[in-house]
Amino acid sequence: MSSEEGAAxxxxxxxxxxxxxMSANKxxxxxxxxxxxxxxxxxxxxxxPEKCLHKGLDxxxxxxxxxxxxxxxxxxxxxxxxxCMDYYGNEFKLxxxxxxxxxxxxxxxx
Amino acid sequence: MTxxxxxxxxxxxxxxxxxxLQDGPPPGGFPAVRYARRIPNSGPGGxxxxxxxxxxxxxxxxxxxxxxxxRRAYKQEKFEARKAILPFIQAEEDARFVRExxxxxxxxARIMANVPGWKVGESVYHxxxxxxxxxxxxxxxxQ
Numbered sequence: 001m002s003s004e005e006g007a008a009x010x011x012x013x014x015x016x017x018x019x020x021x022m023s024a025n026k027x028x029x030x031x032x033x034x035x036x037x038x039x040x041x042x043x044x045x046x047x048x049p050e051k052c053l054h055k056g057l058d059x060x061x062x063x064x065x066x067x068x069x070x071x072x073x074x075x076x077x078x079x080x081x082x083x084c085m086d087y088y089g090n091e092f093k094l095x096x097x098x099x100x101x102x103x104x105x106x107x108x109x110x
Numbered sequence: 111m112t113x114x115x116x117x118x119x120x121x122x123x124x125x126x127x128x129x130x131l132q133d134g135p136p137p138g139g140f141p142a143v144r145y146a147r148r149i150p151n152s153g154p155g156g157x158x159x160x161x162x163x164x165x166x167x168x169x170x171x172x173x174x175x176x177x178x179x180x181r182r183a184y185k186q187e188k189f190e191a192r193k194a195i196l197p198f199i200q201a202e203e204d205a206r207f208v209r210e211x212x213x214x215x216x217x218x219a220r221i222m223a224n225v226p227g228w229k230v231g232e233s234v235y236h237x238x239x240x241x242x243x244x245x246x247x248x249x250x251x252x253q
Contacts, residue, residue, distance in 0.1 A: 021198070025191035028198070036197040048240035049204035050211075056201030063198040092187050 014067035019086035023078065023102065024070055030108045032062040074105035211243075 014020070021028075028036070035058040042052040070078050081102040084095040092099065117128040215231045222228045235241050
């Protein structure tokens, strides 16, 4: 990119395809545990969609923030892993190499 | 006539003196044909065969168990991933559903504006519990 003189870069909007979500599932389980649990408890109590909209918004924003953070920290490994998952239909055992590289680059304790 | 050419001998005076030409056994006769059974009693006994077969089967079943463990681990991994993702997908679908329901209710209000005593969005059921929509009309954004 050559235009550095004050040109606004568009903010990154995560693409939530199934391969991307499945690639980052451990990070969602770790970082968004509270929001997920709260939302699921709300749904179990009352399945009505209108009643759990606020908790659903928490879940969505947490997920998207996790994806944004992963894009900042390890974009290449994340994209490689998501591409492999996309190619192999979300089979974990066929993408072990990319999974290892991704988890080394963006560990869960970060 | 060809018989004469084949079986003719010197000093013959009539065809009755031609020597007999037959397809027959070689001199000394044919060698004897063996037809007696010869099933040897050597080789592994029944116990040995049974033990070897049991060993092979046991090894195979052990490998089956190992494979089942591995497959269970793969399934666990897949299900854990789905559990982690499920709330996000459900939340997105809930938001989409509520948006579409708003549009649907507005449409219903517009259509039934002149009908007296019509309650827009009234549930067709008596129960107060949440029921998914009966008429399957809340899919406007798939058209």
